Amino acid sequence: MKPILIRCLLALFALGLPMLASAQQQGLEIDITGGSAQAMPIAVVPMPYQGSGTAPDTDVAAVIRADLDRSGQFRTLPERDIVERPTRGSEVQYPTWRALRQDFLVVGRVVDAGGGSYRVEYELFDVAKQERVLGLAMTARPNAMRDVAHQMADAIYEKITGVRGAFWTRIAYITQTGVGQSARYALIVADSDGHNPQTVVRSNEPLMSPSWSPDGRRVAYVSFESGNSAIYIQDITSGGRELVSSFRGINGAPAFSPDGRRLALSLSRSGNPEIYVMDLGSKALTQVTNHFAIDTSPSWAADGGSIYFISDRGGRPQVYQAPVSGGSATRVTFEGSYNADPSVSFDGKKIVVAQGSGNVYRIALLDRSLGSPRWSTLSPGSLDESPSFAPNAGMVLYAAREGRRGVLYAVSSDGRVRQRLVLADGDVREPAWGPYREQR
Amino acid sequence: MKMTTRLMLAAMLCTAAVACSKKVKEEAPVDTGPSTGTVAPTGPTAGAYTPGDLDSDACLRQRVVYFDLDQDNLRPEFQAVMACHAKYLRDRSAARISLEGHADERGSREYNQGLGERRGNGVSSALQANGGSAAQLAVVSYGEERPVCNDSNEDCWARNRRVEIIYTAR
Numbered sequence: 001m002k003p004i005l006i007r008c009l010l011a012l013f014a015l016g017l018p019m020l021a022s023a024q025q026q027g028l029e030i031d032i033t034g035g036s037a038q039a040m041p042i043a044v045v046p047m048p049y050q051g052s053g054t055a056p057d058t059d060v061a062a063v064i065r066a067d068l069d070r071s072g073q074f075r076t077l078p079e080r081d082i083v084e085r086p087t088r089g090s091e092v093q094y095p096t097w098r099a100l101r102q103d104f105l106v107v108g109r110v111v112d113a114g115g116g117s118y119r120v121e122y123e124l125f126d127v128a129k130q131e132r133v134l135g136l137a138m139t140a141r142p143n144a145m146r147d148v149a150h151q152m153a154d155a156i157y158e159k160i161t162g163v164r165g166a167f168w169t170r171i172a173y174i175t176q177t178g179v180g181q182s183a184r185y186a187l188i189v190a191d192s193d194g195h196n197p198q199t200v201v202r203s204n205e206p207l208m209s210p211s212w213s214p215d216g217r218r219v220a221y222v223s224f225e226s227g228n229s230a231i232y233i234q235d236i237t238s239g240g241r242e243l244v245s246s247f248r249g250i251n252g253a254p255a256f257s258p259d260g261r262r263l264a265l266s267l268s269r270s271g272n273p274e275i276y277v278m279d280l281g282s283k284a285l286t287q288v289t290n291h292f293a294i295d296t297s298p299s300w301a302a303d304g305g306s307i308y309f310i311s312d313r314g315g316r317p318q319v320y321q322a323p324v325s326g327g328s329a330t331r332v333t334f335e336g337s338y339n340a341d342p343s344v345s346f347d348g349k350k351i352v353v354a355q356g357s358g359n360v361y362r363i364a365l366l367d368r369s370l371g372s373p374r375w376s377t378l379s380p381g382s383l384d385e386s387p388s389f390a391p392n393a394g395m396v397l398y399a400a401r402e403g404r405r406g407v408l409y410a411v412s413s414d415g416r417v418r419q420r421l422v423l424a425d426g427d428v429r430e431p432a433w434g435p436y437r438e439q440r
Numbered sequence: 441m442k443m444t445t446r447l448m449l450a451a452m453l454c455t456a457a458v459a460c461s462k463k464v465k466e467e468a469p470v471d472t473g474p475s476t477g478t479v480a481p482t483g484p485t486a487g488a489y490t491p492g493d494l495d496s497d498a499c500l501r502q503r504v505v506y507f508d509l510d511q512d513n514l515r516p517e518f519q520a521v522m523a524c525h526a527k528y529l530r531d532r533s534a535a536r537i538s539l540e541g542h543a544d545e546r547g548s549r550e551y552n553q554g555l556g557e558r559r560g561n562g563v564s565s566a567l568q569a570n571g572g573s574a575a576q577l578a579v580v581s582y583g584e585e586r587p588v589c590n591d592s593n594e595d596c597w598a599r600n601r602r603v604e605i606i607y608t609a610r
Contacts, residue, residue, distance in 0.1 A: 179590065296548075312551070317547075361547060
């Protein structure tokens with residue numbers, strides 16, 4: 001063959017190859033970097049619409065696959081490799097899935113539920129044991145099909161791993177577009193995979209430190225709209241908000257208590273930033289720290305009796321813990337010359353921080369569930385900050401810089417899988433992972 | 441005349457000529473960069489500052505103080521700037537200054553709010569040490585939220601570690 005013909009054919013072949021990983025979704029790009037050989041292989045077969053009306057816009061199986069992949073615990077079979085398309089147990093041929101080396105199989109279908117709603121019926125199979133381990137149905141309006149998919153992913157995740165899934169959750173983050181006088185800031189709430197972003201607040205002045213109430217209905221944040229930092233609590237659905245802290249000096253780092261009735265914050269009204277707890281009913285303040293150092297970034301212990309925070313009383317920021325009722329603070333982090341932005345897991349066993357070493361800042365995890373504390377690094381740096389645990393502590397959301405742009409990453413707590421979420425325009429930062437959307 | 445006398449006379453004449461011909465140079469306005477700032481107060485020697493001096497006096501036009509990494513102590517080259525602004529506050533009792541403190545982008549945003557405030561407090565203390573009144577001063581920290589540049593390098597970081605002197609009343 002003539003060389004030019006070979007080159008043409010190669011070019012055509014290259015163009016025909018399927019694109020990898022990246023899915024453009026409503027202003028957020030999601031790329032999966034890294035992976036793990038130990039992740040469990042699972043096939044989630046496309047779920048066809050078997051009704052008589054309009055098919056749903058949502059590809060439920062694709063949403064489930066993306067969730068499971070992002071968790072780091074699973075490796076889903078790509079859709080193009082799914083050679084058979086069963087929709088129910090009676091259509092499943094186990095040898096196919098064993099040949100494809102899958103441990104688990106999910107099949108389902110979407111039918112009409114009446115009144116314009118859909119019902120998704122789905123089943124989970126253990127391929128080796130050749131048995132069904134889950135069979136459920138969920139009903140929803142057309143605009144809630146992504147929520148349904150996330151709840152299905154949660155059920156599958158919990159059935160297999162024994163840990164509650166956190167896919168049906170939301171995240172909050174701050175965005176900035178423009179610079180200097182033309183900078184515009186917003187506080188956004190979105191699904192935990194970045195879909196359905198809604199603007200909660202817009203401002204021409206900086207916004208910081210979003211914090212979720214435990215019922216997921218309100219968010220506390222810092223705003224500079226009045227010319228100094230002040231803390232507001234806003235209802236996400238109604239948009240109504242209350243100014244709760246506007247003292248002289250810094251009003252910063254709000255954090256709702258686990259019972260939602262108190263707010264920890266950092267105030268410098270006495271001359272230097274200290275940790276306080278405010279009773280949200282009476283607005284009464286209790287001072288928790290009393291030291292000339294910078295004390296900030298409070299993070300509650302699950303029992304609401306103590307608060308983790310950072311202090312530079314030892315020279316540079318480290319994590320400390322102090323009882324809410326009063327008493328001395330105990331230092332918690334002893335490795336790394338700079339530890340800040342703590343986020344504590346729901347069971348108190350793990351703390352993630354932004355850890356600095358020279359000019360490099362990475363997300364590090366301190367695991368205290370074993371005898372001696374163990375550190376692991378979850379991100380490569382070099383300007384990573386603001387880590388936030390998912391409510392099941394299986395993943396961590398954090399902010400990173402790429403060139404001149406702020407982006408968010410989600411990383412599994414074992415560090416195996418990292419997924420980038422990027423806003424189409426501008427800078428994204430200060431993510432906060434919201435609570436489970438359903439109380440148990 | 442003797443040679444030595446002639447030389448001395450010549451030297452004196454030269455010195456006199458230079459002294460008489462020296463012009464008072466207008467200094468570069470406000471932001472002269474992180475490593476400079478040495479300007480002597482050149483206000484009217486007769487007495488008090490007036491609001492017009494804020495726009496014309498070389499020292500008063502210096503409105504940004506820069507800091508080293510993780511530091512909130514004032515570098516010696518900014519002492520003169522403290523002196524002239526403190527004098528302005530003493531001369532103009534209605535004047536008010538807001539000291540806006542900033543930090544570079546590295547590390548925790550919440551901690552950097554504290555660093556920015558420490559720097560603002562440092563400038564406030566220096567102004568008071570030079571005779572300015574605390575009642576005329578306010579400190580606001582923007583942490584790393586209002587950078588003047590967005591590059592992740594030493595030059596940009598140095599420009600962001602600053603306190604800005606903002607006259608809210610002249």
